[in-house]
Amino acid sequence: MNAPGPKISAERPVIRQLDDAAANRIAAGEVVERPASAVKELVENALDAGARRIEVAYADGGKTLIRVLDDGCGMTPEDLPLALSRHATSKIDGSDLLNIHTFGFRGEALPSLGAVGRLSITSRAEGFAAAQITVAGGAMAAVKPAALNRGTLVELRDLFYATPARLKFMRTDRAEAQAIADVMKRLAMAEPYVSFTLSDVSGGGEGRVIFRADAEQGELFDALSARLGRVLGRAFSENAVPIDAEREGIRLTGYAALPTYSRGAAVEQFLFVNGRPVRDKMLIGALRAAYMDFLSRDRHPAAALFLTCDPERVDVNVHPAKAEVRFREAGIPRGLIVTAIRHALAEAGHRASSTVATATLGAMRPEPAPDTPRIYQMDRPSYGAIRQSYAAQAPLPQTGFADRSALFEPFAAPSARAEPVTEEPEQTQNPLGAARAQIHENYIIAQTETGLVIVDQHAAHERLVYERLKRQMAENGVPAQALLIPEIVDLSSGDAALLLEHAEELAQFGLAIEPFGGAIAVRETPAILGEINAGAMLRDILDELADLGDSQSLQSRVEAVLSRMACHGSIRSGRRMRADEMNALLREMEATPHSGQCNHGRPTYVELKLSDIERLFGRT
Incomplete structure (x- = not known):
């Protein structure tokens, strides 16, 4: 119990200056976490150099080789040793650390990579000869002549060989390769006018291209x-x-x-x-x-x-x-x-994603039997053969009938009752078409000019009612219910001050608070929420303010109540709807924003194109 702490020593500690190699390895621990970090730093350097084409190759998830080739401005032979020095950069002059227009500015990436791996840089600036410099484990070699057309070629081999402990924290080659691909894709999105190529050269040779994005054109x-x-x-x-x-x-x-x-x-x-x-x-x-x-x-x-x-x-x-x-x-x-x-x-508006229709078509497509052999196009009969086959299967004329059509007279009259339907002829031109039927008392089938639409009547009407309630709340505000006895919530002085800074925003949703000594007094709560635990709500709001800088907790609770009200006040599943009611629902969906999904994010309708339906039946 009386043992001294591990950091307490009987001797006075001596302050000493770390050498450059140790300082670079410490910096590398912050900048270069994994091979993907090295790729990020090198590609960002290429972008800062004005490159328009960047080629990246790696082997074994970047652990044994990372190679970056660009067509940027390059470096002179005199610049190469300076580029490997700590805090040496061409991107800022150090006078203003807030006015930064480049990806890199610290001047730590290249010396950090050279401290933990075997780094080779070959570069050529316009008007200068190409040169190469190498550094391994922090030991820098002399600059020597090299061959390169333009730009810069950086090769990093045996990453973390100088710090073996870091190698134990590396993940599998596949996981590290995936991280490199993610970095490349993010940088490719940031620079659409630059060409990017990522290749895996594990095992030698040219390897295989993992990702490629050519430079885009236009606005x-x-x-x-x-x-x-x-x-x-x-x-x-x-x-x-x-x-x-x-x-x-x-x-x-x-x-x-x-x-x-x-x-x-x-x-x-x-x-x-x-x-x-x-x-x-x-x-x-x-x-x-x-x-x-x-x-x-x-x-x-x-x-x-x-x-x-x-x-x-x-x-x-x-x-x-x-x-x-x-x-x-x-x-x-x-x-x-x-x-x-x-x-x-x-x-x-009411637009829903096309992936919903794709998933629907996939669910409707019949699966072949496991023992059914695959039929190739060359094995399919021609159209002429199919027509002759159908003609051979037609019934022969029988004696006693003057006309073959008499054979089908018993089937001329329909067995179902038909009623005339009066509708506006232009309704099929609407985005959600004209209602044709209701199946299982829950789904509306509508016909459009290019296909059909299947609508979930309950989910669609639930969204419409919800949007209507939100509009009313925005216009009239959230009614507040005054508490007969204000609820006092004990909080720290910092938490209380943070809540009072957002008091006006909370009042818009019916929550009125004011200081009460060192605590918070809750005077009013949103009437729509009924009886609530004000202390628990304030602490939830504080958690969001501390985490995100803003709180949506109260708003989400109010909107959750509106959502439940919309659910209970909408058309229920199992209710039969008339044609005019179905069409009115479709027209309101077209005029209401966000009607393509219900309150829980599920689609309210599925649109199938006629070409997709014909493909299901093999008619194309």
Whole structure:
């Protein structure tokens, strides 16, 4: 019990200066976490050098080889030793650390890589001869002549050989290769006018191309849409809405996917600040808040968003890996993301993602029997053979009948009762078409000019009622219920001050608070919530304020009650609807934003094109 602490020594510790090799290895522990970190630093250097074509190759997940070739401005033989010195950079002069326009600026990447691996740099600047320099484990060799047309070639071999302990923390080759591919895709999205190639050369030779994105052409939105289609696939570009908004000098561009194109994890959320890929929890929280009203908690939105502002309004010198940023006015970009995405989704109207129809067609396609052999095109009978086969199977004329049509007279009259239907002829021209039938007292079948639409009547009407209730709440506010005896919630002085800073925002949703000594007095609560635990609600709001800088807890609770009210007040499953009621529901869906998905993010309708239906029956 009386043993001294492990950091307590009987002798006075001596302060000593670390040598450059130890300092570089310490810096490498912050900058170079894994092979993907090395690829990120080298590719960002190539982009800062003005490269328009970047080729990256790796072997064994980047553990044994990382090679980056670019066509940038290059370096002179005199620049190469300086580039491997700590805190030496051509991107800033050190006078202003806030006005940064480049990816890199610390001057730590190359010396850190040379401290933990075997690094070779071959470069040629215009008007100079090519030169090469090597460094292994921090030991630098002399500059020597080399052969290179233009740009820079960087080879990093045996990463972390100088720090074997770090190798024990490496994951499998496949996992490290996936991380490298993710880094390349993020940088490719940030620079649509640059060509990127990623190859796996494990085992020697030219290897195989893992990822390739040629330079795009055209305007920014066209180039960005094409690049996102290459990186994320056509499904994302087809089901995303463009974002272009500006507020107080901060511009937001990019694409946000429809709510029905949601994912089971946050794997398609890409955020960029001044072209720099970042993973900022404040921006991610804003993206989540923008979709809060459209997705359930187990679904995640997909988006690629680009924030552009004056570099002096954002601090990128927060983290050694430059993955986090800090805005001077954090509320402006957050509010911009929320309002811009919600406005874009509202303009999309009743649109639902095309992946819903694709999944429906896949479910409807019959599966062949396991013993049925595959039929190839050359084995299929021709159209002439099929026609002759049908003619041979036709019944022969019988005596006693003057006309073959008499054979089918018993089937001329229909067995079902037919009633004339009066409808507007132009209703099929509407996006959701004209109602034709109701099946299982829950699904409406509508005919359009190009196919048919299947509508879930309960989910669709639930969304319509919910949007109507939200409009009423926005117009009239949230009614507040005054407490007969104010509820006193004991909080720390810091938490109480933080809540009081947001008192006006909370009052808009019917929650009135005021200081009460060192605590908080709750005077009014939202009437729509009924009897609530005010203390628990305030602590939930505090958790969100501490984590994201803003709180949607109270708003989400109010909207959850509205959602339940909409569910109970909408058309129930099992109710038979008349034709005019079904058509009225379709017309209201077309006029209501967000009607393509229900309150929980599920689609309210499925649209099938006539060509897809004909393909199901083999008619094409």
